[in-house]
Amino acid sequence: MARNAAFEILYKDYYVRVFGLCRRLLNSSELAEDAAQETFMRAYKNLRKYDIDKPFWQWIASIANNYCIDLLRQQTRTDALFGDEATELEQLAAADTPMLSDLIAVEEADSLNGAVANLSAKYRVPLVLAYFNQFRYNEIAEQLNISRTHVGVLLLRAKQRLRADLINEGAEGVQ
Amino acid sequence: MTHLTQLQLSMHADNALSADEAIAVTEHVDSCAICKSRLAAVRDEVRFIASALQLEAPEAALEVAVPEFSRPMSLRGFALANLGTGLVIWLAQFLWKTLFGELIVNAADWATSLYLPDIYAMTSAAALYLLEEGTTMFEAYLGFVIASLFTAALLWFLLMHRKTRATMGVCLLMVTVGTIVAPAPANSLEIRRDKNMVTIAKSETVDDTLLVAAETVLVEGVITGDLVAVGRSIDISGTVEGNVFAFAESVTVRGKVGGLVLGAASSYDLRGATVGGDLWIAGEKLSIDSEARVGGNVTVGTRTVSIEGFVAKDLYAFAETVELRGVLGGDLEAFAERVRLLGDAHVGGNVRFRSGNEDRLHRAETVRIDGDVEFLDMPEGFEERNRYATVEFYLWQVARLIGAFVVGLAFLWLVPGYRFVSIGAGVDALKTAGIGFLIMVSVPILAVLVALSLVGLPLSFIAIVAWLLSLYLAKTVVGAVVGRMILSESDSLPLTLLVGLTVVIVAVNLPFIGGIINFVLTIVGLGLLVQYLFGILRARDSSDWTPA
Known part of the structure; x- marks a missing residue:
């Protein structure tokens, strides 16, 4: 049917992006492959719920997010995958750590990506959604079922972790 | 003064603060050089992270082989x-x-x-x-x-x-x-044809089903299977152990037939014949002489019917004139202009004569009728009664609704695309109805033309079955569309279908205009069915040309 043909095209166009997103979120190529398949499977079954006026990427990305986040929640076996807002706020480091952009050059994006991969899901997921997916805080908050400020705190913590990670790496490199 | 917190800076850099908060932050930043530079640094960092994340993506993408999408193996x-x-x-x-x-x-x-x-x-x-x-x-x-x-x-x-x-x-x-x-056909088939004459001689036994065509067909021997005969004149004086299907200008049966006799002819004569099964005859004239016996029912649609012999069961006659002189084991049911019961005629059951005029039944004094004689109005008479006053009518409509609902649900489940077709407005609706009308009229005509070629018989048979199915489904599809129009917010397929079908069934039963509504809904539904079908095909064709 027409639906099948159209879907085939969408699949070819978006597979790589969906796969990339899943890999970021899950930190594993193998898991990401399954997740991408599952995402398209779900999209196929629910294609009639897709609102044609909205970008397809946004719709399929949210399916992928939902699936990956569910998967991560199952792995941690706890509902509080993203921690408690107040606790996270307390754990914010002091203000004077150097900025990432000062620590490494753009050419060294690899080491940053390595550091992103080392982040726990708690920080990695919002970071990917915000800066890779370019989702707004509201959208992330809705997707993760947490408050907007909580998203802000998690992102800030994520950035601090990345900085700390890169500083350590730099120190090891010097030794 | 207190500087902005890290969280404020970070969220502001991501444009995530509420309008009030953002204004306050902007005002502070304008008057505080320290916070201004911090904000700039945070913004740089965000840009850096975003570009680093994007930078890695295409590299990784190169290694990704896009696997074949395995469609969900659905129950459907x-x-x-x-x-x-x-x-x-x-x-x-x-x-x-x-x-x-x-x-x-x-x-x-x-x-x-x-x-x-x-x-x-x-x-x-x-x-x-x-x-x-x-x-x-x-x-x-x-x-x-x-x-x-x-x-x-x-x-x-x-x-x-x-x-x-x-x-x-x-x-x-x-x-x-x-x-x-699958088991092969039980009987094999023998075909004989000749321009002038085919004769199965007295001494001959055909152990198969025989298909025979000639100007004149004479069967004097024995056929153990069925006999299918086409010709101008067919004469069966031998024995056919199976059924006889004979079509000709004149068919005469003198011998024995084990099964039923079915056929059409200008004149169909049973002269001293013995038929084990039923008799189904269409044509001009059927006569069963005094020596002939029919073991089953006789159903006949000819101009004249004359029975002098013995019929074991019922006689259903659709004819101008029905004459009975012989013996009828069961009922006589006649849709006829005239019925004549003559001589020693004997009817074992009832006589039902579908005519209001009792004068049209002629009954000789000597005729015996064991049952009753009934005169029933012609079927048109029933129409004049108020059908809305009977319980059966409403029960029937409910049964119809349930049937249409179940069929519709199954259909829409199998072909979900039909859930989303719509009639459209103005010219579109007219076009849909026009296409539906064309299909409704043209398919049977084409089927008849194809059927006449004989070779196309199975094709026309399939076409007619598909056509009848579509006629039934047409109103179901319209019901679904109507249901969605009424319950535009509802997502439930069964509910919308039920509501839509109820409306449709009530509408087609309205007095005076119900018939027209029925017709219009049917052609619109047919139009939708066909348009969707061709819509699929078109979309498919064009999608094949789209570069992937």
């Missing part, structure tokens, strides 16, 4: 596959077994019901011509029909499941196995 696909396979196997078996028996007979029977002058001469001439010109035609007949059916079925599967090779493989396997396992 499975059901469709099974349904399709079952249908193909059934059709193949059905054709093998009944092609030469029932299909030809039914079509000829139907044709004779048209009462065209000389239709028998015409059809027998046409059949003779075909048999003479195309020796190989009948031999290739079965092969052709089955091959085209298979092709059609495969095409259908390709259209439905273009990518699921597994499903197709399973189906092919099942069809092959089914065809091999």
Whole structure:
């Protein structure tokens, strides 16, 4: 049917992006492959719920997010995958750590990506959604079922972790 | 003064603060150099992270092989596959077994019901011509029909499941196995044809079903299977152990027939014949002489019916004149101008005469009728009664609603695309109705034309079945559309379908205008069905040309 043909095209166009997103979120190529398949499977079954006026990427990305986040929640076996807002706020480091952009050059994006991969899901997921997916805080908050400020705190913590990670790496490199 | 917190800076850099907060932050930043530089640094960092994340993505993408998308093996696909396979196997078996028996007979029977002058001469001439010109035609007949059916079925599967090779493989396997396992036709077939005359001599025994066509057919010997005969004049004085299907200008049966006799002729005579089964005759004149016996019922649609012999069961006669002098074991039911019961006629059951005029039944003094004599109004009489006043009417409508609901639900589940068709407005609606009207009128005409070629009989049979199915489904599809119009917010398929069908069934039963509504809804529904079908095909064709 027409639906099948159209879907085939969408699949070819978006597979790589969906796969990339899943890999970021899950930190594993193998898991990401399954997740991408599952995402398209779900999209196929629910294609009639897709609102044609909205970008397809946004719709399929949210399916992928939902699936990956569910998967991560199952792995941690706890509902509080993203921690408690107040606790996270307390754990914010002091203000004077150097900025990432000062620590490494753009050419060294690899080491940053390595550091992103080392982040726990708690920080990695919002970071990917915000800066890779370019989702707004509201959208992330809705997707993760947490408050907007909580998203802000998690992102800030994520950035601090990345900085700390890169500083350590730099120190090891010097030794 | 207090500087902005890290969180404020970070969220502001991401444009995530509320409007009030953002204004306050902006005001502070404008007057505080420290916070201004911090904010700039945070913004740089965010840009850096975003570009780093994006930078890595294409590299990783290069390594990603896009696997084939495996469509979910849904219950629906499975059901469709099974349904399709079952249908193909059934059709193949059905054709093998009944092609030469029932299909030809039914079509000829139907044709004779048209009462065209000389239709028998015409059809027998046409059949003779075909048999003479195309020796190989009948031999290739079965092969052709089955091959085209298979092709059609495969095409259908390709259209439905273009990518699921597994499903197709399973189906092919099942069809092959089914065809091999399916029992071959019980009787083999013998075909005899000749321009002038075919004779089965007295000494001859045919151990098969015999298909025979000639100007004159004489059966004096024994046929153990069925006899299918077409010609100008057919005379059966021997024995046919199976059924007799005979179509000619004149058919005379003098011998013994084990099964039923079915056929059409200008004149059909049973002279001293013994028929074990029923008699189904259409034509001009049927006469059963005083020596003839029929073991079953007699159903006859001819101008005149004359029975002097013995009929074991009932007689249903649709005729101008019915004359009975013989013995009838069961009831006599006549839709006729005149019924004459003469001489020593004896009716074992009741006489029901569908006429308001009692004078049209002539009954001699000596005639015996064991049951009652009833005069019933012609069917039009029933229409004049108020049908809305009967309980049966409402029960029937509820049954109809339930039937349409179940069928509709199954249909929309199997072909979910129909859930979203819409009639459109103005010209679109007219176009839909126009297409529906064309289909409604043209399919039967085309089917008749194809059927007349005899070779196309199975095709026209399939077309008519599809046409009847579509007529039934048309109103269901319209019901679904109407339901969605009424309950535009509802997402529930059963609910919208039920509401829509209820509205449709009430509408088509409205007094005076119900008939017109019924007609309009049917053609609109047909139009939708057909448009959607072709919409699919078009979309498919164009999508093939889209570069992936």
